Amino acid sequence: MPQTPHVERHFTGGATVRDVVIGMSDGLTVPFALAAGLSGAVAAAHIVVTAGLAEVAAGSIAMGLGGYLAARSDAEHYASERRRELTEVREIPDAEANEVSDVFASYGVSAEAAAPVVAALKARPESWVDFMIRFELGLEAPDPRRALVSAITIAGALLI
Numbered sequence: 001m002p003q004t005p006h007v008e009r010h011f012t013g014g015a016t017v018r019d020v021v022i023g024m025s026d027g028l029t030v031p032f033a034l035a036a037g038l039s040g041a042v043a044a045a046h047i048v049v050t051a052g053l054a055e056v057a058a059g060s061i062a063m064g065l066g067g068y069l070a071a072r073s074d075a076e077h078y079a080s081e082r083r084r085e086l087t088e089v090r091e092i093p094d095a096e097a098n099e100v101s102d103v104f105a106s107y108g109v110s111a112e113a114a115a116p117v118v119a120a121l122k123a124r125p126e127s128w129v130d131f132m133i134r135f136e137l138g139l140e141a142p143d144p145r146r147a148l149v150s151a152i153t154i155a156g157a158l159l160i
Helices: 014-041 045-091 093-105 111-123 125-136 146-159
Strands: none
Touching (some): 014 146, 045 125, 093 125, 111 125
Protein backbone atom coordinates (compact mmCIF):
# COMPACT_ATOMS: atom_id res chain seq x y z
CA MET A 1 0.00 0.00 0.00
CA PRO A 2 1.55 3.35 -1.01
CA GLN A 3 2.16 5.74 1.81
CA THR A 4 1.27 9.39 1.41
CA PRO A 5 4.15 11.62 2.51
CA HIS A 6 3.51 13.57 5.67
CA VAL A 7 3.53 17.27 4.88
CA GLU A 8 3.20 19.82 7.65
CA ARG A 9 2.08 23.33 6.95
CA HIS A 10 2.47 25.80 9.75
CA PHE A 11 1.44 29.44 9.77
CA THR A 12 4.63 31.49 9.98
CA GLY A 13 3.26 35.01 9.58
CA GLY A 14 2.57 35.74 13.24
CA ALA A 15 4.93 38.70 13.40
CA THR A 16 3.41 40.24 10.28
CA VAL A 17 -0.12 39.78 11.61
CA ARG A 18 0.95 41.40 14.88
CA ASP A 19 2.39 44.38 12.99
CA VAL A 20 -0.78 44.77 10.89
CA VAL A 21 -2.97 44.67 14.02
CA ILE A 22 -0.79 47.25 15.78
CA GLY A 23 -0.81 49.59 12.78
CA MET A 24 -4.50 49.23 12.01
CA SER A 25 -5.65 49.60 15.60
CA ASP A 26 -3.71 52.84 15.93
CA GLY A 27 -4.82 54.00 12.48
CA LEU A 28 -8.48 53.38 13.30
CA THR A 29 -8.59 54.97 16.74
CA VAL A 30 -6.26 57.96 16.95
CA PRO A 31 -7.38 59.88 13.82
CA PHE A 32 -11.03 59.30 14.77
CA ALA A 33 -10.43 60.59 18.30
CA LEU A 34 -8.56 63.61 16.96
CA ALA A 35 -11.28 64.41 14.42
CA ALA A 36 -14.02 63.97 17.03
CA GLY A 37 -12.25 66.27 19.45
CA LEU A 38 -11.48 68.92 16.87
CA SER A 39 -14.95 68.92 15.37
CA GLY A 40 -16.33 70.13 18.68
CA ALA A 41 -13.77 72.93 18.94
CA VAL A 42 -13.39 74.04 15.31
CA ALA A 43 -16.20 74.91 12.92
CA ALA A 44 -14.17 74.57 9.69
CA ALA A 45 -14.33 71.03 8.31
CA HIS A 46 -11.17 71.48 6.21
CA ILE A 47 -9.13 72.09 9.39
CA VAL A 48 -10.46 68.86 10.92
CA VAL A 49 -9.66 66.90 7.75
CA THR A 50 -6.19 68.46 7.45
CA ALA A 51 -5.42 67.70 11.10
CA GLY A 52 -6.63 64.11 10.63
CA LEU A 53 -4.42 63.62 7.58
CA ALA A 54 -1.44 65.16 9.39
CA GLU A 55 -2.00 62.76 12.27
CA VAL A 56 -2.13 59.78 9.92
CA ALA A 57 1.15 60.85 8.29
CA ALA A 58 2.88 61.53 11.61
CA GLY A 59 1.40 58.41 13.20
CA SER A 60 2.60 56.15 10.41
CA ILE A 61 6.12 57.53 10.76
CA ALA A 62 6.11 57.26 14.55
CA MET A 63 4.56 53.80 14.68
CA GLY A 64 6.80 52.53 11.87
CA LEU A 65 9.85 53.83 13.70
CA GLY A 66 8.62 52.17 16.89
CA GLY A 67 8.26 48.84 15.07
CA TYR A 68 11.74 49.25 13.60
CA LEU A 69 13.31 50.01 16.97
CA ALA A 70 11.48 47.15 18.69
CA ALA A 71 12.71 44.64 16.10
CA ARG A 72 16.26 46.04 16.32
CA SER A 73 16.12 45.73 20.11
CA ASP A 74 15.04 42.08 19.78
CA ALA A 75 17.98 41.41 17.44
CA GLU A 76 20.43 43.16 19.78
CA HIS A 77 19.09 41.21 22.77
CA TYR A 78 19.50 37.94 20.87
CA ALA A 79 23.08 38.83 19.86
CA SER A 80 23.95 39.80 23.43
CA GLU A 81 22.56 36.57 24.88
CA ARG A 82 24.34 34.54 22.20
CA ARG A 83 27.68 36.18 23.07
CA ARG A 84 27.06 35.47 26.76
CA GLU A 85 26.25 31.81 26.09
CA LEU A 86 29.34 31.44 23.89
CA THR A 87 31.49 32.84 26.70
CA GLU A 88 29.89 30.45 29.22
CA VAL A 89 30.41 27.44 26.93
CA ARG A 90 34.11 28.34 26.66
CA GLU A 91 34.75 29.37 30.25
CA ILE A 92 32.45 27.16 32.36
CA PRO A 93 31.67 24.14 30.19
CA ASP A 94 30.80 21.85 33.11
CA ALA A 95 28.14 24.23 34.41
CA GLU A 96 26.73 24.57 30.88
CA ALA A 97 26.72 20.77 30.48
CA ASN A 98 24.68 20.55 33.69
CA GLU A 99 22.26 23.10 32.24
CA VAL A 100 21.84 20.91 29.14
CA SER A 101 21.03 17.97 31.41
CA ASP A 102 18.55 20.17 33.28
CA VAL A 103 16.83 21.08 30.01
CA PHE A 104 16.44 17.41 29.14
CA ALA A 105 15.30 16.63 32.69
CA SER A 106 12.48 19.15 32.23
CA TYR A 107 11.29 16.88 29.38
CA GLY A 108 11.58 13.76 31.54
CA VAL A 109 14.92 12.56 30.11
CA SER A 110 17.35 11.18 32.68
CA ALA A 111 20.91 12.49 32.98
CA GLU A 112 22.21 9.10 31.81
CA ALA A 113 20.04 9.14 28.69
CA ALA A 114 21.02 12.75 27.96
CA ALA A 115 24.76 12.13 28.41
CA PRO A 116 25.46 11.20 24.74
CA VAL A 117 23.68 14.34 23.56
CA VAL A 118 25.61 16.46 26.06
CA ALA A 119 28.87 14.93 24.78
CA ALA A 120 27.87 15.56 21.16
CA LEU A 121 27.04 19.19 21.92
CA LYS A 122 30.37 19.66 23.74
CA ALA A 123 32.13 18.58 20.54
CA ARG A 124 30.31 21.31 18.55
CA PRO A 125 30.42 24.60 20.52
CA GLU A 126 28.37 26.61 17.98
CA SER A 127 25.59 24.02 18.03
CA TRP A 128 25.84 23.92 21.81
CA VAL A 129 25.28 27.68 21.96
CA ASP A 130 22.36 27.38 19.53
CA PHE A 131 20.84 24.68 21.75
CA MET A 132 21.22 26.79 24.90
CA ILE A 133 19.76 29.88 23.24
CA ARG A 134 16.75 27.94 22.04
CA PHE A 135 16.01 25.60 24.92
CA GLU A 136 17.44 27.37 27.97
CA LEU A 137 16.54 30.95 27.05
CA GLY A 138 13.65 30.31 24.65
CA LEU A 139 15.01 32.68 22.00
CA GLU A 140 14.84 32.31 18.23
CA ALA A 141 17.32 33.83 15.82
CA PRO A 142 15.70 36.99 14.46
CA ASP A 143 15.32 37.59 10.75
CA PRO A 144 17.89 40.28 9.87
CA ARG A 145 15.31 42.00 7.63
CA ARG A 146 12.63 41.98 10.33
CA ALA A 147 13.18 45.56 11.51
CA LEU A 148 12.59 47.11 8.08
CA VAL A 149 9.67 44.80 7.27
CA SER A 150 8.07 45.55 10.63
CA ALA A 151 8.42 49.31 10.13
CA ILE A 152 6.90 49.18 6.65
CA THR A 153 4.09 46.84 7.71
CA ILE A 154 3.05 48.90 10.72
CA ALA A 155 3.27 52.22 8.83
CA GLY A 156 1.36 50.81 5.86
CA ALA A 157 -1.36 49.30 8.04
CA LEU A 158 -1.80 52.60 9.86
CA LEU A 159 -2.14 54.43 6.55
CA ILE A 160 -4.73 51.96 5.31
